Each structure stands twice: as C-alpha cells, then as structure tokens.
Amino acid sequence: MKLIIGNKAYSSWSLRGWLAAKQSGLHFEEVIVPLYGTDWDRRKHEADIAPSSGKVPILWDGEAVVWDSMAIIDYLADKVGRDRFWPKDPVARGMARSMAAEMHSGYLSLRRECPMNTRRTDKDLTFSEETQADAIRILQNWAEARSRFGKEGPYLFGTFSAADIMLAPVVSRFVTYGFTLPGFAQAYADAIMMHPWMEQWYAAAAEEPWTIERFESAFT
Template structure:
C-alpha cells in the first residue's frame, strides 16, 4: 500500500489514516507532498482525482478521504479492531467519526493543527467554545458507555474513531484548552501512543511553514527543530 500525505506538522487529515496504519503495523509506503507549493496540486492529482491528501493506493483501489480510507482498511483487515466488535459500539463509533468528518468547522478554523508550538488559552468566541464542548461531550459519552477496560474511546483498542479525533486532541493541547481530568487523561493516552509520537517527531524536523496554519499570536513554547 502507498499512503500519500501532506506536511506532518499541519495536515490533520493525513494524520488520521497514518496513525491507525502505523499503530497496527500495516506495511505501507509513505509519499509526502509538501502543501501550498506551486507543484502541490499537480503532484496530488497524479494520485487522486480530488486533488487532496490523504490518498491510499492499494493495488487497483485508490481511496481518498480519511474516513473512507479507514473503512477500506477495516474491510481489508477484519481481524483488527479498527471498528469495535460490538454492534452497538460499532454503530456509535461510526456515527461520531462521521460527525467529526463533516463538522466542527469553527474549531478547525480557529485552532489549526500545529504540532510545533503551544499557545496560551484565550477566548476564541462562542462558536469555537460550542464546538469544543460538543467534542468533549462525544468523548465523555463514548468513554462512559463503551470505554471500560482501556484508555481510548471504546476501551483498550485504539480505533478509527480515535484516529478521527486525534487531530482535535492535538489542537486542544496546542491551544491550552482547559479540560476536566477525565478528558485530559484521554488526550494524554492519544498523545502518548507510539504511532503519534513517531509522527510528531518527524513533524518537528520539517522545514516548511504554512502561513495560514500559523496563528498571529506569540507562542508560549516552540518545539520545532528546524524552520521557525
């Protein structure tokens, strides 16, 4: 398999299938296309008619859109708990993953994924606060109903729903969003996942800067080893 992704420092959609594939030890070739460069669109179009990352090439199958890639991986590897085994839990996981895929635009716009810096918490408006409150409610509900036996949304197994929300975990961490201890524990579990640690270490080595994903604020910490 070949997974085409964007910059690891910023590309939230690319993180989603990558972290799941790496977590489960699935063999794949990584092809990173730097975003917002003159040749970016053409290079991605060579792999996907949508012209966006991520894209998974698996033999004759070409799959774009993060959620579709996760579903394809679940089809290809039914032995893996990518979706929960229990029917009710699996339905719930698919519903919250789809909600993440389709929503939370205000959160995405105001809190762009940026693994290289941390910022102090500031009031970012009622819309962003409402989006964060909904995410927190989703996490807490999944954990309370299905999370017994492990630190993730559906228990011991890091799955597709966790992968879909992993970039939001990084956003709340980057922008120092205040959360209750149970939510912080879930976030810490995702941030400590070896696959995420590997992704972040590679991200901090990148030289590219995407201006539209750099908020106009003074960071309280800078982690990047290269660039600015």
C-alpha cells in the same frame, strides 16, 4: 500500498489516514507532499494525486486508489477485518461510527479557528462562541463514550479504534491551543498524545523544514 500525505505539522486529515494505515498492520510506503509549496499546483495534478482532485491523504493499493480518511478507514477495515477498527459490541460500534462521522462532517468552527499545528503551543487564547460550542460537544461525546464503553482501556471505547483515529487531531488542537480540559478528557488526551504512533508523527513533524504561514496566523 502507498500512502500520500501532506505536511505532518499541519495536515490533520493526513494524520487520520496515516493512523488508519498503521492500525491496519499492513506494510505501506509513506510519501510526503508539502502542501501549498512552490510546486504544489503542479504536483497535485500528477498521476498519483490527480484522482483525488489534489486532496490528501491518498491510499494506493495496486490499482485501487482511495482518498478521504473515512474511506481509507473503511477500505482497510474491509481488508483486515472490521473488528480491528471498530468496537465489537454493536451498541458501542454504533456510537463509535456516529462520533467518527460527526467529526468528519462537523466542528467547522473549531477546525477553521484552530488549524492543526503540532509545533506550536499557546495559552490564554480567546475563541469564538461557535468554537467553544464545538469543544463542548466533543467533550460531551468523549464523556459518554468513556463512561459507557471505556472501561477496558484508556481510549474512547477502551482499545484504540477508528473513533480515536478520527479524534486524534482534535486532541492535537486542544494541546496546541491550550484548551482547559476536565480530568477525564485530559487523561484521554494524554493517552492519545503518548501513543507511540502519535509520538512518531510528532517527532517527524518537528524535523520538517516547511512553514505554512496561513496555519501560523492563529498565533499572531
């Protein structure tokens, strides 16, 4: 398999696709394509990226091409078994799927106002009411998942799952932008940030030579 991703410092959707590939346990080749660089307009029309209309991540598996992080999760879950990605308990699985889907389609204000940036941290920033509402909703979901289904481990549903994959970039944003979290949420955020795959991603992001000013403007 080959996974095409964008800059690790900035691309939240690439992080999700990459975590999904890691979670599958299958071997894959990682290809980084710097976003919005001088040759991005040309590169996104090339054969390996064009099927996704220039969006990353993109998973190639033989002749199969899968783009969009949720689709990649589903594709890989079909290959290796859905229990590797989702809680076994059907009630927990239903909530995990709902949380992942809500992340996929929602929290637009948080995503717009707080773009992912693994190389920056700040405090005392002011956020819009819409972004604060997004954060509150996320914390409510985390609280319910942890209280109902999180007793077997430090993640939302105990063991690491697709719900954590989808929410990991939110944890990254909370760290970057200095959100004050209640104790249970801080413990969960710490667990995500200390996950070996997250540490590996952050280390690689720190070594990237590219800077995208549109994602740095939140700090100016």
